Amino acid sequence: MRFRGSGLLFALVLATMMIPVQVTIVPVFMLIRGMGLADTLLALIIPAVPTAFGTFLMRQYFLNLPGDYAEAASLDGAGPWRVFLSVYLPLSAPGMAIVGILAFNYHWNEFFRPLVLVNSEENFTLPLGLVSLQGHLGTGSISVVLAGVVLSMIPALIVFLFGQRYLREGLTAGAGK
Amino acid sequence: MILLLLAPTVVGMGIFTLLPIAGSLALAFFRWDLLSAPEFAGVDNFLTLGADPTVRTAFLNTIVFVIVAVTLQLSLAMFLAVMVQSRMPEWLRLFFRSTFFFPLVLSAAGVSIFMSYLFNEQFGVVNWLLGLVGIPNVPWLTTPTGAAAVVIFVFVWQNFGFSFLILLGGIASIPKELYEAAELDGARGWGAFRNVTFPLVSPSLLVASVTAMIMALQVFDQPYVLTRGGPGDSTRSAVMVVFEAAFQRLEFGLASAAGLVLMLIIMLITWAQFRLSRRFVFYQ
Numbered sequence: 001m002r003f004r005g006s007g008l009l010f011a012l013v014l015a016t017m018m019i020p021v022q023v024t025i026v027p028v029f030m031l032i033r034g035m036g037l038a039d040t041l042l043a044l045i046i047p048a049v050p051t052a053f054g055t056f057l058m059r060q061y062f063l064n065l066p067g068d069y070a071e072a073a074s075l076d077g078a079g080p081w082r083v084f085l086s087v088y089l090p091l092s093a094p095g096m097a098i099v100g101i102l103a104f105n106y107h108w109n110e111f112f113r114p115l116v117l118v119n120s121e122e123n124f125t126l127p128l129g130l131v132s133l134q135g136h137l138g139t140g141s142i143s144v145v146l147a148g149v150v151l152s153m154i155p156a157l158i159v160f161l162f163g164q165r166y167l168r169e170g171l172t173a174g175a176g177k
Numbered sequence: 178m179i180l181l182l183l184a185p186t187v188v189g190m191g192i193f194t195l196l197p198i199a200g201s202l203a204l205a206f207f208r209w210d211l212l213s214a215p216e217f218a219g220v221d222n223f224l225t226l227g228a229d230p231t232v233r234t235a236f237l238n239t240i241v242f243v244i245v246a247v248t249l250q251l252s253l254a255m256f257l258a259v260m261v262q263s264r265m266p267e268w269l270r271l272f273f274r275s276t277f278f279f280p281l282v283l284s285a286a287g288v289s290i291f292m293s294y295l296f297n298e299q300f301g302v303v304n305w306l307l308g309l310v311g312i313p314n315v316p317w318l319t320t321p322t323g324a325a326a327v328v329i330f331v332f333v334w335q336n337f338g339f340s341f342l343i344l345l346g347g348i349a350s351i352p353k354e355l356y357e358a359a360e361l362d363g364a365r366g367w368g369a370f371r372n373v374t375f376p377l378v379s380p381s382l383l384v385a386s387v388t389a390m391i392m393a394l395q396v397f398d399q400p401y402v403l404t405r406g407g408p409g410d411s412t413r414s415a416v417m418v419v420f421e422a423a424f425q426r427l428e429f430g431l432a433s434a435a436g437l438v439l440m441l442i443i444m445l446i447t448w449a450q451f452r453l454s455r456r457f458v459f460y461q
Contacts, residue, residue, distance in 0.1 A: 019198060020395045020443060022419045023436040026429050027200030028193055030211070050189025084182075109284030111398045112416075116424055127286035131402055134290050142294060149287045160282045164275065167282065172342050 025116055032117060043117040044125070048107060054099040057170065061095030062088065098170040101163040108156060126152045204433040211427060222434035232435065235406075235413040236442075242329065242414065243393040243446075250333045250389055251382070254340035259374060262348045274345065278338040285335060285398035292331045293318065293403050321411030324404045328412050331399050336392060340385040347381025348374060376459040383454045387447055394443050415439045 028047055037043045065088060073083045114125045124132065130152060134145045160167065205222055209215035226232045261273045280288065295302050296317040304314045317323040351374065359369045397416040400406060406413035416439065423432030 019194065020391075020416075020436070020440055022395065022397075022416045023201050023433075023440045024194060024197035025419070026204060026423050026433050026436070027197035029423070030200070030429075031192070031197070033211075047189075047193040050186045050193060052190065052194070055186050105282055109282075109286070111284065111286045111401075112420075115401075116420070127284045127398075130290055131286050134293070134402075145290060146294065149291050152287055153283055156282045156284070160279060164278075168278065168342060171281070171339060172346055 021112060025113070029116060039117075039119045039123060041118075041123055044107075044114055048103075048113075051099075051103070054103065057099050057102075058092065058095055061092055061098075065091050094166070097163070098166045101159055101166045102170040105156060105159060105167065201433045201436060204430050205437050207430045209429045211429065215430075218430060222431045223438070225431060226435055226438065231410050231413065232418050234410045235418045236415050236438075238325075238411070238413060239394060239396065239415040239439075242325070242332075242396060243390055246329045246332050246393050246396075247386065247389045249329070250337045250340055250393075251386060253333065253337045254344050254385065255378075255382070257337075258341055258344040258348050259370065261345060274342075277341050280335045281338040283335065286402050288335055289331055289399050289402035292327065296327050318404055319408055321408060324408060324412045328396075328400050328403055331403065332393070332396060335399075336389065339392075340389050343381050343385040343388070344378060347378040351377045379454075379458040380460060383450065383458050387450050390446055390450070391443055394439065394446070415442075 032038055032043045032047070037046070069087050069091075070083050073087050078086065109127060110125070111127045111131075114128045118124060118128065121129070121132070130145065130148050133148060204215075206218060206220070207215040208218045208221070257273070257277055261270055261277075294300075296304075298304060298314055298316050298319065301317070303317065307313075307315060315323060317327050355373050355377070356369055359365075359373050364372055395416055396414045397420070400412045400414050401417060401420075404412045406417050415435070419432050419436045419439070422428045422435060
């Protein structure tokens with residue numbers, strides 16, 4: 001949506017995309033400890049919810065939707081909430097699919113943050129569990145580890161088969177213009 | 178309404194992105210192990226980083242890695258993108274496009290585990306295949322050059338699809354008439370690539386190069402899973418230095434300083450590419 005300061009917010013969002021996760025991980029780790037969330041799944045979930053990339057993508061998506069609909073809807077007596085919920089929210093479904101599928105794929109495969117923020121085995125995510133199963137210098141049972149690797153790829157494969165178009169659009173979204 | 182819709186993202190990013198960046202900036206000038214009170218250290222952390230041979234090796238490794246891996250990744254992606262855009266049935270084009278892009282959706286950790294078995298010295302498939310043509314077992318993961326080669330291979334194998342997609346988009350938008358005109362002037366194959374494709378795809382190549390370099394500068398999963406940075410320090414990356422300083426030795430100030438140095442390098446390289454691009458990139 002256009003409003004005063006949207007350009008500034010956009011620049012801010014873009015700037016955070018350039019910052020590597022490793023620069024923020026130490027303070028995030030301390031924040032998580034301070035909030036009493038160390039070694040819980042919430043430690044992984046909460047910082048991952050606000051995303052610069054998702055915001056950027058959705059903004060691009062909304063910019064491409066015609067603004068006339070809002071005028072038409074408010075002539076029919078719809079307030080701003082109604083316009084958003086009944087007109088633009090349904091229209092933005094493909095945009096949400098792109099953000100959702102990208103986020104699923106990214107967090108399903110994510111390794112660095114879980115490695116830092118989670119210590120006990122019952123909170124391990126799949127990539128972390130597989131690496132610990134493999135053991136340093138590959139002491140784990142090869143067939144078990146490889147079976148795990150293959151199983152862990154199945155959801156990613158399903159998403160790839162059915163959502164390939166959204167993945168492709170999302171990944172190249174920042175690249176086009 | 179606008180404030181209500183913006184609040185979750187803005188507050189969340191403030192807490193988990195902007196505040197940590199400020200925190201990192203401050204922390205880089207302190208010594209802190211979380212147990213005792215933080216102690217002001219001035220620029221000591223940066224001096225320690227500069228004097229530590231492991232840190233120097235790791236940053237140097239990362240730079241060499243970026244140069245080799247990104248060069249390979251972009252050349253491979255460019256070659257395949259040109260190939261896929263050449264004359265072929267549409268279903269075959271879609272098949273190639275899906276295949277090249279597939280490794281991108283897999284987890285780097287999972288792929289690296291898989292590859293560590295493929296490149297195993299005694300029972301790995303790679304050495305078995307080399308054995309068939311009479312090449313003796315190569316100690317892939319236990320020698321510095323071998324390990325570096327495997328890390329580069331695994332990284333490029335998994336990420337070339339991203340550059341490929343960007344370049345494919347660029348090539349697809351080149352008007353076909355230009356090739357016909359070039360052919361009338363006698364330019365085909367390499368000549369058409371050099372004089373038509375390359376200049377027109379250069380804006381996409383800049384994007385592919387900037388993104389590939391940012392990703393490569395932050396390499397961690399592959400060397401961590403494949404080699405843990407070894408043998409010696411031969412495959413230790415800059416991010417591994419941050420990780421080890423903070424979460425293995427509890428030197429949080431030092432880790433923040435290392436992270437900041439890496440961020441500065443990333444920004445400098447990105448800026449340099451945009452700067453250089455004014456001379457090499459051709460905008461229509």
